[in-house]
Amino acid sequence: MDDDLARTGFFHRLLYVATPFFRSEQRLAAWGLLVVNVITVLVIVAMNYALTVWNGSFFDAMQRYDVAEIWRLFGIFLGLAAMVVVINTASQYFAQIFQIRWRRWMTGHMVDGWMDREAHYRMQLDDRGIDNPDQRISDDIDFFTGQTVNLPLSALQSVVTIVSFSVMLWLLSRNLRLFGLYIPGLLLWMNLIYAIGGTWLILLIGKPLFWLNNIQQRAQGNFRFELIRVRDNSEAIATAHSGDAEATRLKRTFAPVVEIFYRRVYRTVFVNTFNFSFNTLGGLLAFGLVIPSYLAKRILIGTVSQTNNAFGQTQQAFAFILNNFSSIGQGYLSITEWRAVVDRLYTLEVSLRRHHAAATAPRIAYARGDEAGLAIEGLTLTLPDGRKLLEGLDIAIGPGERVLISGPTGSGKSTLVRAIAGIWPFGEGRVTMPAGRVLFVPQRPYLPNGKLIESIAFPYGEALEPARVAAMLERVGLGHLAGRLEAEQAWDRELSLGEQQRIGFARCVLLRPEVVILDEATSSLDEDYEARMYRTLLDELPGVTLVSVGHRSTIIRYHARRLRLTGDGGWRVEALAAETPAA
Template identity: 25%
Template sequence: MPTQVIQAQPSTNAFSGFIQFWKDVKAVAQPYWYPNDSGDRAFSDVIRSWGMLFLLVLLIIALVSANLFNSFITRYLLDIIIEEKNPSKFSDTLVLFGLALVLVTLLSGFSKLLRKKIALDWYQWLNNKILSKYLNSRAYYKINFQSNIDNPDQRLSQEIEPIASNALSLSANLLEKILEMAGFLIILWSISQSVALILVTYTVIGNLIAVFLTQELNKINREELEAKADYTYCLTHLRTHAESVAFFRGEKQESNIIDRRFSNLIKNAKRKIDWEKNNEIFNRGYQAVIQIFPYIVFGPLQIKGEIDFGEISQASICCYFFANALGDLINEFGNSGRFSSYVERLSEFSDALKSVTKQPENVSTIKTVEENHLAFESVTLQTPNYEQVIVENLSLSVQPGEGLLIVGPSGRGKSSLLRAIAGLWNAGTGRLVRPPLEEVLFLPQRPYIILGTLREQLLYPNTNRQITDAELKDFLQQVNLQNLLSRVDGFDTEVPWENILSVGEQQRLAFARLLVTRPSFTILDEATSALDLKNEGSLYQQLQETKTTFISVGHRESLFDYHQWVLELSQDSSWQLVTVQDYRNKNTSITKTTGNTQLKIDSFLKDKFQTKLENSIGEGLSHKEMNALTSYSLSTIRSKASKGESITTNDGFIYRYNKDPKVLKWVMD
């Protein structure tokens, strides 16, 4: 059985969860910072990244050192002002203090710039690596069948960048704040050991309370994200189904749904406002106590002349920076929960991509051989999970220039055979012979409309092909889209095509792409289901003129006119390959006979038709009357009438449609 990738559940063991977290971090970070495989990164790029990281460490050390140095300058400056009152020393110290502040500003700015630059480079590399794995070996397609990874597009677009930025932020802040705490605590210890111990105790207790408050914030934020997502989704849902809502006149009900979800959003926003109020009061009080604490302790000593005012100021600065550093550090660890989730999900996603592209062991697969024709040789096709047989022991060959129509009940695997030809499904046994996929063009029922210009739409997937505007206009004319250019500003304008083109127009645009590409082989999965018979006939006739070998999936009887063979799939995984004429004759027999009961024709119509048969040259038959005398559907009869084709009735009479406005009847040929 194929490997199933199951999303990891949160561990109940804190230690094992911590070990798994670091394994995930290693899986994400190692290929960038310490690649083992030669193909991961160029050596010069690795050296450049480490050089930038080393420079960032130096900048952080210099920044912390400058802040520590500033505390001494502040102390010295206050002593000069209050005690020495020396104008010369004051001027020199003030200049030095100003230069130190400029240095701190520059170091802070450059360290943040370098941090963002490193994070951006890492994000760019990581995104390209994951995206390459996503697109490699059609993993983007297989992951929908062989794993239960949710929202791969969101993981790519929204969950890679935070890993790089949060990792750099966490690491840099960890280094900076630990150095700050150590430096300022040493200075404070040199002034008063008891004050240093009291400060550490107070700060730890205060920040533990802050962590508790942060947990409540995380819950509020999570609910806020869910409320915003629900509100956004209901608006998107309304836009997507705008026409259906308009038909139902469901504006009132939609308004109720939107109001209900918006109310949840407002309710959560009010909770967050209340929390922020309480948190702000706590933070302000917490910081105020730390700032006033040195004055309470050292103020009486300074009044008695036992300590300088500069020392009081320096102690206050040390307390302030120490408390802020520890607070920032604890906040970083509090936010690391989100970082951990991102890392876990990306590691899980990467493992899933690797799993779905790995050839499963101990299972049978269909062998694919590339040759310049298409054939199934004793092929038994199964679903990717090997739980259901779609078709059993299929053997057929499609000759060059011929057309094969695949029919059968809904859900019996008609489209699955096309997936096997494309190499998307290979579970089963047997041998599939097909041309290189570069020579095959697939036209699904819902055409793939790319995000691009009209020129790129027509040239896809070979958008580098050089074709003049005049030739492209001719292709649009051939598929009855000659008016499309009047709706856009030329071939090189990019517009939301899926919004401005109907499904029928999209199918005709796909046929234009076929005419431009002129592939040797074409696969059509109900590619004309949204077209009228006239457009369908015109497109299939042009397809036949290209001399391409084509396979179609469809239910319309009109499609029989353009194919030579019919492959019928049955409910029990059996199949039969017959000519179009034999298939029609079989269906005629089934239509005329149900078991041993002869289908009855209304006696009135029968007499009327008999009269028409005797006098058809003069009077002719209507479409409905011809329908009763043949095995053709009304739509096929109308199609043949528009093309001027003849029809042979079940009794052997040949009729042709007279298009004279005074006649407009089927008359005997």
């Protein structure tokens, strides 16, 4: 997998990202839309060729004052114009349908991969720098599919245009002379030299744009992430009256975006200057090659017009890469931005596959047992840099047993919970979990946006009886929410942390798991509410297997044993005098 990540060939990365769609369950639609788009491109080239031929014939008829031919050609033009409108409209429609179908599939594929086997969490622990995966999924996939539909079709149109209009330029060159000399295919060779030379120069001038576009997207993602952090911590910032300091920090984070943008602007000025000059001088070159023959009365004005049109069509076909380089202010990416996006999606895809492989063959082995308890055997936990947090832990927690995990800050209590949950990849040993439900309640319970009753039912999503939910909210001191079960809100922002923690306890009772693991789940509650939550839990679920992580001495009485982590990798198990749950 690391070999894949190290491969830097652009076409390898492009195929790696693009081909899964054409092998997926959507492959028939994918190939069908591709074929339709190819056909529309070929018809567009045919229409352009026909219009160019018509242009020459029409102006020749004008020069000869052939009234009948003029009106005949005028009627033909109306038919051609109608066909051009239809085919160009169809081309845009089918290209957009192709793009959205591809984007929908690819977004689902990436989201599934990101969420599968907790890859989204594991990536945060990885130090290999897959930054802003959310931006890559939301923005980069949109850019990638749009440009990957547009550029290959543009390339196909350019190739077909070159072939067809090269024949036309060769034929139009028969009556031309350059300084009195007849050169077969004069227009074609001059156009080749001009277009290829210009494209090579623009590639040379625009090469740094690839690197600049890549780091600008990274800088923009970092700035957006900092804005989100401010939004999520707005209360802490407001109570600390640190708005000015945060504004300074945000501006400092935004500064690289401005700096890189200016560097892109300066580089693009060179690209655009050459681009405009190239296109303008191309038209003059075409006229310069045919005007002498026209003045010598070897060709008619229609041939001049047809030559100019054919020269322009072929020139743009050769230089289509050039015409995609200057994209500041446009709604689609340039080739350099496209390459940067391909690079970002490729590294994300490879990283997801690497984390999936690591999750499939973890160093910490996980198994499911038949009983409602859990067992930990020979568990050693380390930090990503290899430092040991815990060594050789062996403990069996039987059905209905209640165990408290305590220890000094940084001793690995929360990391042990993550290891039990199967999301901590650094370490070795064995964890056996019960076959039934295990509910983890962190310090900040996750409350999905949407209806409150559905948020409480997370993560199982089962249909809960509203009356039962309302009664439980009363028990945990949240009776004011009983009438809002169907309300849709961002509940993690609507409720205080203390209210969210009480929701966590209500969730435990309503979902009735066999094992509950509380990680600092009462840190924002006073002692009275803390006691109320524990008593409610133990009264409603008297046979539950309970594991708590906490610092407070007030929760000791709800547990029969304590696993004390010493902070140096050591541990010991102590007996406690636990309260008996009410009958």
